[in-house]
Amino acid sequence: KAFRARKVDEALSRFLASLVRWSVLAMALVAALGAVGIETTSFVALLASAGLAVGLALQGSLAHFASGVMLLLFRPFSIGDVTEVAGKTGAVEEIGLFATTLSTPTGDTITIPNSAITSGVITNHTRVGRRRGTISIGVAYGSKIEDVVATLEKAARSVDLVLDDPGPGIALTDFGASSVNFAVMAWSNTADYLGMLHAVKVAVYDHLNAAGIEIPFDQLVVHKS
Secondary structure, eight states: OHHHHTTOOHHHHHHHHHHHHHHHHHHHHHHHHHHTTOOHHHHHHHHHHHHHHHHHHTHHHHHHHHHHHHHHHHOSOOTTOEEEETTEEEEEEEEOSSEEEEEOTTSOEEEEEHHHHHTSOOEESSTTSEEEEEEEEEEOTTOOHHHHHHHHHHHHHTOTTSOSSSOOEEEEEEEOSSOEEEEEEEEEEGGGHHHHHHHHHHHHHHHHHHTTOOOOOOOOOOOOO
């Protein structure tokens, strides 16, 4: 509560609160033993020796702990950020002492050891505040390129969730077996990303049909000998 009152980062607040909690419990245990007349000097020495043995046995866990400290110091992501780490994508729920928890759009909860995160590439989809999506579409050979580009740009700009700055972009990507392929690149606010992709796909389909531009499908021609 004290950390939140001082507007300390939520992830750092939870991490420090957990660290303080376990430290207080350890000190309370030592104080309680001293209060009932048990010599604590030898007990503390025993704890130190046990701690060394446990530390050697749990090197992997200590690596997770050190990685958790690094995540909180360098802060590549915060609570609530949509990130891609260790091959998994989701919103950050918690940055713990040893592991980080993500929640996915499908309702799954993923727990990833901190060392697996710091040893790989971290992609933060939220920090900039906007995301660019790319929709691929193919049109029939014989279509006028300038008409296709104009139609696709008009379709993208007709979607309210698409940002005007930076505006949408259209690019001819390659020549397929049965189509000329284009990419429609559009930006949206991070929270609107999935809705924007859906709306742009619908708009592209409707605008191409309205303009009489054919969207081809794969065909197999069989010749009878």
